[in-house]
Every structure is written in structure tokens, then in C-alpha cells.
Amino acid sequence: MKYFVYLIISNYKNRLISYVGYTSDINKRLKLHNSSKGAKFTKGRKWTLIYKKCYKSKSIAMKNEYLLKKNYKQRLIIKNNFLMKSI
Numbered sequence: 001m002k003y004f005v006y007l008i009i010s011n012y013k014n015r016l017i018s019y020v021g022y023t024s025d026i027n028k029r030l031k032l033h034n035s036s037k038g039a040k041f042t043k044g045r046k047w048t049l050i051y052k053k054c055y056k057s058k059s060i061a062m063k064n065e066y067l068l069k070k071n072y073k074q075r076l077i078i079k080n081n082f083l084m085k086s087i
Contacts, residue, residue, distance in 0.1 A: 003061035005068060007051035007078055008033060008042070018075055019047070022065040026052055050082040 004026045009016045019042055023029040026049070032038040033047045055061040068074060 008047040010045040020069045022061045
């Protein structure tokens, strides 16, 4: 089974906030976040998927999710790359 690590962003008080997670069904997970049935932090906001990476096992995906959650510099790089492509 494939697992994904993903990064979603939302505009909150004129700044971008981000959330990192992992899932086996990226489309279903994004729908849950946008319908306020995802993680508690994501409730009540409109989220946009800006990054996803596929892994072959759940344990590898969980390890990489943890690393990305803690690495704020890498998250900022991903956000900036997304913003540059959007212009």
C-alpha cells in the first residue's frame, strides 16, 4: 500500500499557516480537512494541497512526516516554491 506525506496551507489573518500529515488516500484526507472533520488544528479553514510525496510503507511515511513537521525551514522552502509558481 502507498502512503503519502503532505503539506497543506491556509490563509489565516493575512499569513499562510501550514499543516503536515500522512495518509493512504490524499484526496479523501484533503476533503476531510476542508469539511472540518480532519485534525483539530485544521477545522474551520479552507486548505490547499501544495506538496505530497509517496512512500511504500506506513512506517517510512510516518518518519518523514515527523521530520517535515519539525523542519520549519523546509516547510518555508516548500511554501515559497508554491507561491513562486502561483505568480
